[in-house]
Amino acid sequence: MKLIYFAWIRERLGIEEEDITLPDTIKTVQDLLTWQQNRDEIYEGAFADADTIRVALDQFHAERDDPIEGASEIAFFPPMTGG
Amino acid sequence: MTVSLQTGDFDIATEMDALSKGDTNIGAVVTFTGLVRDMVKDERILDMTLEHYPAMAQAELERIEQEANKRWPLNGTRIIHRFGTLKPGDRIVLVITASSHRQAAFEAAEFIMDFLKTRAPFWKKERLEKGDSGWVEAKDKDDAALERWRL
Incomplete structure (x- = not known):
């Protein structure tokens, strides 16, 4: 599974993306x-403010209780500020 | 319905003509253009860099466009969003809606912008004249703007 990061989450982690096999115990966002x-410690710092972080499963906005099963690309990003 | 994500500028008249040409059932075209401001609070901005999630930005804007077309009788819609580094005064975003009558065109353009602001994956980082730079924080009023579109 591919995990990808944007904006200050990407900066704090120092990576744009990673391929990873998650433990079976992880069911939801x-x-x-x-x-x-x-x-x-680095992940702890980047995800400390987890309540503000948005998650997308295969390019769709996801809620906290959404199952991640079947997703191939999971993105993490701050609230959006386009427009 | 067309969505473009690009680094380059756009020409509003060209885009408007392309959208409405050949469809004489269109009686109203609304265009919205978002620009980079030079001041935020009391700080002067040198430039800003827009980061985006390309695949999702394209998909999400297409979903917003489809939703607008479900809610209003539109003859055409066009969305252009720029990314990369932009300076004060530069155009960032263009939304065009065309319909037989003005109410649908006005409302659909506002709907698209309200959803774009809070759901399209773009993030602005500002570089200030005094030296530092930082990510722009999302505004609560942008979330509040969505409420009026709920059924």
Whole structure:
């Protein structure tokens, strides 16, 4: 599965994307955010403000309780400021 | 219905003509253009860089366009959003809606912009004259603007 990062999340992690195999215990978007926070100090810093982070599953906005099963690309980003 | 994401500028008259040409059932065309401002609060801005999530920005704007076409009788819609580095006064975004009557065109243009602001994956980073730079924070009023479109 591909995880991709934008804006200040990308800057704090120092990477744009990564290919990763997630543990089977991660079922929902919320599970994944919690797991990210606990990976290491850098992830902890980037995901500290998890309540503000938006998640997209295969280019669709997702809610916290949405299942991630079947997704091939999961994106993490701050609230959008285009227009 | 067409969505373009591009670094280059756009010409409003050219885009408007392209959208309405040959369809004499169109009685109203609304165009909205968003520009880069030079001041935020009391800080002068040198430039801003728009980052985006290309595949999702395209898909999300197409979904917003489709939703607008479901809600209003539109003869055509056009969305252009720029990315990359832009200076104060530069055009950022263009929304054009065409319909037989003005109310549908006005409302659909506002609907598209309200959803674009809060759901299209773009992020602005401003570089200030005094030296530092930072990510623009999302505004609560942009989220509030969506409420009036709920059925």
